[in-house]
Amino acid sequence: MPTPASSTAKSDFPWWLAAAVTLAVAAAIFIAASDLYAQVFATVAKGIGITVFVTVVAFALASAIGLGIALMGLSNSRWLRQIARFYVEIIRGVPILVLLFWIAFAGAPAFVVAWNALTAPLQSAGLLGELLVRDVSLLWRAIMALTIGYSAFISEVFRAGIQAVEKGQIEAAKALGLTRAQRFRLIVFPQAIRTILPPLGNDFVAMVKDSSLVSVLGVADITQMGKIYAAGSFRFFETYSIVAYIYLILTVGLSLALRALEKRLRRQHEE
Numbered sequence: 001m002p003t004p005a006s007s008t009a010k011s012d013f014p015w016w017l018a019a020a021v022t023l024a025v026a027a028a029i030f031i032a033a034s035d036l037y038a039q040v041f042a043t044v045a046k047g048i049g050i051t052v053f054v055t056v057v058a059f060a061l062a063s064a065i066g067l068g069i070a071l072m073g074l075s076n077s078r079w080l081r082q083i084a085r086f087y088v089e090i091i092r093g094v095p096i097l098v099l100l101f102w103i104a105f106a107g108a109p110a111f112v113v114a115w116n117a118l119t120a121p122l123q124s125a126g127l128l129g130e131l132l133v134r135d136v137s138l139l140w141r142a143i144m145a146l147t148i149g150y151s152a153f154i155s156e157v158f159r160a161g162i163q164a165v166e167k168g169q170i171e172a173a174k175a176l177g178l179t180r181a182q183r184f185r186l187i188v189f190p191q192a193i194r195t196i197l198p199p200l201g202n203d204f205v206a207m208v209k210d211s212s213l214v215s216v217l218g219v220a221d222i223t224q225m226g227k228i229y230a231a232g233s234f235r236f237f238e239t240y241s242i243v244a245y246i247y248l249i250l251t252v253g254l255s256l257a258l259r260a261l262e263k264r265l266r267r268q269h270e271e
Contacts, residue, residue: 031242044243052250054139062149065147065151066152066158073155073159091152100142100216108136108141138217160199169191205255223243
């Protein structure tokens with residue numbers, strides 16, 4: 001007669017993962033065996049590097065800005081709290097695609113005008129050249145749009161994680177004479193990261209998918225390479241099936257890696 005522990009172990013077996021891996025391997029074999037699908041995959045895969053670059057850079061910048069906004073929202077200054085709340089509510093209310101267009105075609109030109117105005121003396125002295133709108137690449141405009149859009153969501157993740165730390169521990173750190181920066185670095189953040197990591201990982205996976213929006217600016221990511229191939233060959237089913245397959249490999253792989261990291265941190269905390 002099976003014990004409750006063995007029954008639980010069997011019920012917890014990730015059958016969904018086994019099915020997903022089986023389908024992924026079968027799809028890989030089919031792609032390798034088909035000249036058409038192999039050609040589509042080789043073309044679309046050229047955009048993987050851009051997709052990964054955009055995601056990693058934008059997420060790193062968004063996390064840094066989000067942490068800063070979260071700390072502003074938790075500061076003792078009423079004005080800093082209001083500024084942080086204003087930023088979060090306004091940015092979260094704008095769709096990422098709209099923000100992408102605004103940054104690319106309104107924000108970037110405005111930045112160029114402001115930069116040239118501020119550096120006019122240096123330009124007159126010949127120490128600095130004039131900045132043109134075309135000098136700001138569409139790739140970096142897309143990265144900044146994703147950075148600004150996601151920083152508002154990530155700031156709320158940081159804020160919730162920091163507030164989840166027991167106030168008693170913070171008071172004890174104050175009693176020991178630790179400065180505000182030391183309390184955050186040694187007491188608050190190491191505990192908050194366990195609460196922050198799961199939703200932060202979800203945002204990272206979501207950014208991998210939302211990075212496909214940069215294709216509207218002509219950035220040569222996975223989606224854009226698929227659009228170009230499909231427009232020239234009219235093989236829409238084959239092309240977008242491959243595009244979906246690559247994104248699934250990236251997102252499911254990241255989800256599993258993040259889940260393993262969460263379990264490792266939980267195990268270390270229990271020990």
